[in-house]
Amino acid sequence: MRIVDLRSDTVTMPSPEMWAMLRSLENSNIGDDVEGEDPTVNELEEKAAKVIGKEAAVYVTSGTQGNLVSLLSQTNPGDEILLEELCHIYKNEVGSAARIGGLMIRTYPSNKGVPSLDQLQTLIRNKEDIHEPPTTLLSLENTHNYHGGVIIKPEVFKDMRVFSEKNNLKLHLDGARIFNAAVGLKVPVTEFTKHVDSVMFCLSKGLSCPVGSIVAGTKEFITTARRYRKMLGGGMRQAGIIASFGLIALEEKWINRxxxxxxxxxxxxxxxxxxxxxxxxxxxxxxxxxxxxxxxxxxxxxxxxxxxxxxxxxxxxxxxxxxxxxxxxxxxxxxxxxxxxxxxxxxxxxx
Ligand SMILES: Cc1ncc(COP(=O)(O)O)c(C=O)c1O
Incomplete structure (x- = not known):
């Protein structure tokens, strides 16, 4: 029977070029990534950082792990974070920010993923008041899954950056499908990512790798993110074997596909x-x-x-x-x- 699987872009199989890349690997291409000794993972992380326009990047097991690592690295237990009410982190990541990060989650309503700044302002806690938890992070999702793959435009990111700086918040992007946003608007992906402190994007969705996501940001942030990845069981040893697919996925031609x-x-x-x-x-x-x-x-x-x-x-x-x-x-x-x-x-x- 003919099957057309339209459940998700996570069901994708690797391209012939990706299989060829895998077959071309030799022992010299892989090593212990927990020790920073896997040349393929190192190459992927460097390439990913360059493509996404950040100082450094780390390869993680999944989008869910990447989002959590980003939140843990930029907050303290007891902080409050602002998440859009239909976002993946809030709806589908098992409440890990609360369970593992000890974070209070406050959701904000939006128009297709875009919050009203006035409304957002009312959600910021008063840092002077010892009764209140500090608000320390704001997260956006682009493209927005449950709003139907809509694109949040770079202008909105710019406004969110200004807002975050004014309120002393870290700005995180769940960019599981950020390349869909860039290709959809025909703008460089950096038009979005230049405004955020941390970004997670998935290799295993439209980019059709079998596994893996990337977290990117400053060098300092990535050093911390690596510790949290390890804590969450994401130290993967000879990970070059699976990371190799990503080297093809991040080619411009493949992104534009x-x-x-x-x-x-x-x-x-x-x-x-x-x-x-x-x-x-x-x-x-x-x-x-x-x-x-x-x-x-x-x-x-x-x-x-x-x-x-x-x-x-x-x-x-x-x-x-x-x-x-x-x-x-x-x-x-x-x-x-x-x-x-x-x-x-x-x-x-x-x-
Ligand atoms: C917007 C968004 N963020 C994060 C994730 C999590 O990715 P993963 O399934 O790799 O954990 C998904 C997965 O569907 C998603 O749609």
């Missing part, structure tokens, strides 16, 4: 809309399409039925199904899956 995913998402959204069903489809800015059902219906039954027909997706709430385009999905897969989804939705919605 994301544009294909964005075009496919646009086509997918257009096709679903053409069925004229009681659904709301976001106009995708990058590689995520959210289909919101406007009639009350058991959404898991729809997702299960689609799975039976070979189309894999995730319901992200009682009303919304998420579809993500990625490497390995081509235009024909889009047409094929949109056709099945359109028909299935029509049946469920009695059209």
């Amino acid at each position: 994301l544009e294909e995913d964005h075009k496919n998402a646009e086509l997918f959204a257009e096709k679903i809309e053409s069925y004229d069903l009681p659904v709301k489809v976001n106009k995708p800015e990058t590689n995520i399409v959210i289909v919101e059902l406007l009639e009350k219906i058991n959404i898991s039954k729809i997702v299960t039925q689609l799975r039976k027909e070979g189309i894999l997706s995730f319901n992200i709430s009682k009303e919304k199904i998420r579809f993500v385009t990625h490497y390995g999905i081509n235009e024909d897969d889009i047409k094929f899956s949109a056709h099945i989804i359109g028909n299935t939705l029509s049946k469920f919605l009695n059209r």
Whole structure:
């Protein structure tokens, strides 16, 4: 049976160039990374720092570990941090900031990931008052997953930088998909990252590596981040074997390939809309399409039925199904899956 897996860009397989890179490795290319002796990891970290525009970088096991390492490195237990109310760190990282970091989490509402500065200001604690925990970090997510892969523009980052400096906050970016944002707006990725103190981005999503993320920032921050990575079990010894994929992933050509995913998402959204069903489809800015059902219906039954027909997706709430385009999905897969989804939705919605 033909399967089109639109659950996430995390399901991607490595490209032929990545497999070739892996096969080309010899013992001399790998070493003990905990001792800083793995040449491939060192090369990847240097390359990542350069591409993302920061002094230094560290290879971590996952986006979740990278975000936590960033928070731990820039806060103290008992601090309060500001997270957007639908962000991945708050919703999907097992409350690690609280459990492991001892951090108080305060969420802020937003318009598609962009907070109002006035509202944000009201959330900052009074540092002079001994009753209150200090607010020490603000986090942004770009592109924003649960808001449908929307892009937060560089101008917003600039405002957030000014705000953070004024309030003595560290500014962290969960940039799991920051290259989608850069490619989507056709701007250098550094237009976003130059404004933040720390950034995490994933190699294992649209960039299609099998595993791994990067945390980047100043040299001093990365030295601390390495200690926390070790504490969290992220010291990976001969990690060059898995890190090697990232050397291909960070080539400009490979980053720009994301544009294909964005075009496919646009086509997918257009096709679903053409069925004229009681659904709301976001106009995708990058590689995520959210289909919101406007009639009350058991959404898991729809997702299960689609799975039976070979189309894999995730319901992200009682009303919304998420579809993500990625490497390995081509235009024909889009047409094929949109056709099945359109028909299935029509049946469920009695059209
Ligand atoms: C926005 C965002 N941040 C962080 C992560 C965590 O990445 P990982 O799955 O590698 O832990 C994800 C994963 O989907 C994500 O979408």
